[in-house]
Amino acid sequence: MNLLSLSKHYLLQNRLNTFLNVLLLGLGVGVIVFLMLVQYQLEDKFRKDVKGIKMVIGAKGSPLQIILCSVYHIDNPTGNIPLAEAQQIANDKRLVKKAIPLALGDNYQNYRIVGTDASLPAHYEAKLSKGSMFEKAMEVTLGAKVAQETGLKIGDTFNSSHGLQQEEGMDLSHEGHSFKVVGILKPSFSILDKLILTAVPSFWLVHASHEEEEENHPEEDSLHHTASSVWQMPSEGKEITAMLITEYQNPMAAMNLPRQVSQIGVLQAASPAMELNRLFEQIGIGQQIASVFGFILIGIAVLSTFIALYNALKARRYDLAVMRNLGASRLKLFGMMLLEASLLAFLGALVGLSLGHLAVEVAGWQASVQEKVYLTGAIFLVEELWLGALVLGVGVLAALLPAWQSYHTEVADILAKGE
Amino acid sequence: MFEIAALKHQYQHQEVLNIPEWKVSKADACLLLGNSGSGKTTLLHILAGIRVPSSGKVWVNHTLLSELSEAKRDQFRAKNIGLIFQKPHLIASLNVSQNLVLAQYLAGIPQDKKLCQRILEDLGLGDKPKAYPHQLSQGQLQRVSVARAVLNQPALLIADEPTASLDDESAAQVIQLLKAQAQKWEATLLIATHDQRVKQHFTHIKNLNHTFSDESTQS
Secondary structure (H helix, E strand, O other): OOHHHHHHHHHHHOHHHHHHHHHHHHHHHHHHHHHHHHHHHHHHHHHHHOOOOOEEEEEOOOHHHHHHHHOOOOOOOOOOEEHHHHHHHHOOOOOEEEEEEEEEEEEEOOEEEEEEOOHHHHHOOOOEEEEOOOOOOOEEEEOHHHHHHHOOOOOOEEEEEEOOOOOOOOOOEEEEEEEEEEEEEOOOOOHHHHEEEEEHHHHHHHHOOHHHHHOOOHHHHHHHHOOOOHHHOOOOOOEEOEEEEEEEOOOOHHHHHHHHHHHOOOEEEEOHHHHHHHHHHHHHHHHHHHHHHHHHHHHHHHHHHHHHHHHHHHHOHHHHHHHHHOOOOHHHHHHHHHHHHHHHHHHHHHHHHHHHHHHHHHHHHHHHHOOOOOOOOOOOOHHHHHHHHHHHHHHHHHHHHHHHHHHOOOHHHHHHHOO | OEEEEEEEEEEOOEEEEEEEEEEEOOOOEEEEEOOOOOOHHHHHHHHOOOOOOOEEEEEEOOEEHHHOOHHHHHHHHHHHEEEEOOOOOOOOOOOHHHHHHHHHHHHOOOOOHHHHHHHHHHOOOOOOOOOOHHHOOHHHHHHHHHHHHHOOOOOEEEEEOOOOOOOHHHHHHHHHHHHHHHHHOOOEEEEEEOOHHHHHHOOEEEEOOOOOEEHHHHO
16 A cells, blocks of 8 residues: 555546546647647658758749649649750759759659659669669659559559549540659658659650651650750750759859749749748648647646546545544645646546557558558657656646645544534 | 643633543543533544644653654554544545555554454454445444554554444444453553443543543532
């Protein structure tokens, strides 16, 4: 027998009350833990994917849309940009040291086919699992998840569909131009896992009009065989979707480049860092509202704990008097009340943490089914320890008044009344 | 044993207790008679160190209570004084055995479940250690409270109205039980009651109605 087992017996005696208090506290903590874990993982994911990309240049439109489309591949392009103008930027040795071309517009089983060059997988430090990196037009290297989900293997061929997502009931496949799988990447846990990479000229080939095809354009043959940089190719009549600037020539270029881009009529520069901050600010408002909801739940639970302990104290006045009579000091009774509240808070925090992690795991499973984002409940943040400590703290705080009253229990008066 | 000298106690400037002198020896059994409001319970509380008298001195087992701090008095009471109330109040969330062990824990003495069981058997409750208070009859509850009071082998065993609301036979049984337990543990027994039926079991009787006196002088 000790104070802990005594508190445990009291809590068990009032099972329903204890259960409800723990549940209420657990729900509050769970909501906050859920938000913390999701926010952390989304931000982490977003920041990983944007890694090292200083600027994105695309067609005029929403800068956020340019970022979401070109970096995260979750939105549509704002349009295409002439290759000539993109080359003008990429080849400006005063400003740009490294630029990655992007050409979007097709998909295979909802996985985006991205026309680019070897610098994109290199930027994400992607490693080959099988085969080789695409070199010629119509060769593709698959992201790890694409290979796993589509079952495509080295040597397989497929036709792409027009658009960034497969339209239900519509056949928009490009017949006559088959892509050939030449390589599969190892999982990189970046956006690359969900992309099909190919050379930019593949797009020009696939999207060339039938008339152009029939003319047996001499250039097409060269496209099939070239591995030269997009920035050096003949640009006449050609377009890409966007370009990622991953290295400036000098720090000043960060300021000068957007100015230069804005002078070229159809181009727009977007800074991932700025757009992400703006996005997180917007998401943050929703998160703040949900967090407030979570804290309100915790507040209600703490109030409920206070009421439960206060009522329990009234019901247990004679118990406390008897315990004093049996030798319990005032301090011991004070400690017992605090311990009970701490136990409630501890259980609430434990339930909340478990619920929060479980909910994230379920949400992660749902999200992975819908191919949106990867979330897992199997991570633990230091902030959760702080949250647990906070809950314990307010739990103890809620018990202070009942504990103080138990401290001042007048044994003689209570025993004399014989309640 | 206990000894009282020049004890006075007041409630809101009204004197409720005035005992010039009283000494009860070790293992003696005495009865304190008095009507409601005569100050019996107040005297018991003062003897138990629960209440501090307005003036005067009280020694229990050779210890002057007024010299002890409140915390020390709590510990002294736990080890030296066993208290039995009119209502045998047990902690409802604990079973019989746990209620007894609690008394040992709060007194700061080693928890001895075997001793608890021996005492329960002695009081005819050998099969009830796992029973919860709500599963026991009133008589069984009273016996558990006696077991709890004698468990720490106190020098002074105090009972406040232990026979109230009991029939004659049960009242006689409780008194015999208390006397037997006090004798067994060589404790001084003091019973406070207004129940005249109890008188026949005692030779040392004090009356607290109006003034503190020997029962023989009142009757």
